[in-house]
Amino acid sequence: MSEITVANLADLPVGTELFSATVSLERLSMVKYAGASGDFNPIHWNERFAKAVGLPNVIVHGMLTMGVAASAVEEFLGDPGRVVDFGVRFTRPIPVEDPGAVEVTTVGKLGALDAAAGTARIDLTVKALDVTVLGKAQAVVRL
Amino acid sequence: MPVNADYVGRVFTGTSPYEVSRVKIAEFATAVHAHHPAHTDPEAAQALGYPDVIAPVTFAVVVAQRAEAEYITDPEASIDFSRVVHADERFTHHRPIHAGDVLSTAVHVDGVTERGGISMVSTRAEITDADGAPVATVRSTLAVRGE
Numbered sequence: 001m002s003e004i005t006v007a008n009l010a011d012l013p014v015g016t017e018l019f020s021a022t023v024s025l026e027r028l029s030m031v032k033y034a035g036a037s038g039d040f041n042p043i044h045w046n047e048r049f050a051k052a053v054g055l056p057n058v059i060v061h062g063m064l065t066m067g068v069a070a071s072a073v074e075e076f077l078g079d080p081g082r083v084v085d086f087g088v089r090f091t092r093p094i095p096v097e098d099p100g101a102v103e104v105t106t107v108g109k110l111g112a113l114d115a116a117a118g119t120a121r122i123d124l125t126v127k128a129l130d131v132t133v134l135g136k137a138q139a140v141v142r143l
Numbered sequence: 144m145p146v147n148a149d150y151v152g153r154v155f156t157g158t159s160p161y162e163v164s165r166v167k168i169a170e171f172a173t174a175v176h177a178h179h180p181a182h183t184d185p186e187a188a189q190a191l192g193y194p195d196v197i198a199p200v201t202f203a204v205v206v207a208q209r210a211e212a213e214y215i216t217d218p219e220a221s222i223d224f225s226r227v228v229h230a231d232e233r234f235t236h237h238r239p240i241h242a243g244d245v246l247s248t249a250v251h252v253d254g255v256t257e258r259g260g261i262s263m264v265s266t267r268a269e270i271t272d273a274d275g276a277p278v279a280t281v282r283s284t285l286a287v288r289g290e
Contacts, residue, residue, distance in 0.1 A: 023176045036174035062229045067175030070200035083200045087233030
């Protein structure tokens with residue numbers, strides 16, 4: 001079987017696994033994302049505050065998890081500009097201990113092909129700590 | 144106090160335009176582990192046909208959330224941000240965002256619904272470039288827990 005790339009996506013059966021990517025997140029990851037995004041909600045970096053509002057610990061920004069998943073799609077496509085639509089539901093928070101790190105794994109499968117539109121839908125399964133953390137994670141990409 | 148449902152249909156356009164820089168794109172790309180050179184190397188972006196480095200897929204949230212603040216922080220909207228959880232997010236890209244873009248955002252309040260003591264607040268940020276052409280649509284739902 002030839003290598004799976006965006007170039008032969010249209011010839012693959014729906015359901016084919018396209019890629020799997022894992023990144024490791026730690027407290028520093030949330031501090032960096034807070035600065036890069038402007039989202040300084042203390043539940044993402046202040047353990048005292050997070051526990052006071054009933055969380056098990058500080059949690060990863062949902063948008064950081066979504067961003068990491070998007071990066072896995074970009075990497076596969078070889079052109080970040082080919083992603084025309086990307087949506088998720090935030091289903092489970094990811095707590096991060098200190099010291100500690102959490103691995104977030106994104107697996108992409110071919111969800112659907114739309115030959116007329118020249119697009120494909122990639123369905124993502126995003127897991128951390130053995131649970132699925134994003135629901136209905138789907139990217140529509142230009143072929 | 145519940146989230147004010149009278150705001151449904153309102154449009155917020157009071158946020159000043161956002162000027163996209165190469166530095167901010169690179170910083171955001173590092174934070175989300177987006178390692179494609181088109182985010183940091185203008186020549187790599189131009190080789191793909193873009194005028195300058197392009198933003199990662201979810202970068203538009205920076206532009207959208209900055210504009211959504213005009214609605215969220217409006218006292219009469221009655222959104223207690225300490226009770227907010229992000230429920231869902233969706234990006235539709237009409238074209239990639241690139242360095243040098245000057246982006247304006249109109250935030251539409253599409254829905255405020257109650258479900259078992261939780262208010263679901265749906266917004267749609269329509270992002271346009273300096274010529275008024277559509278760049279991205281960012282849909283977001285916040286879940287606001289009741290007292």
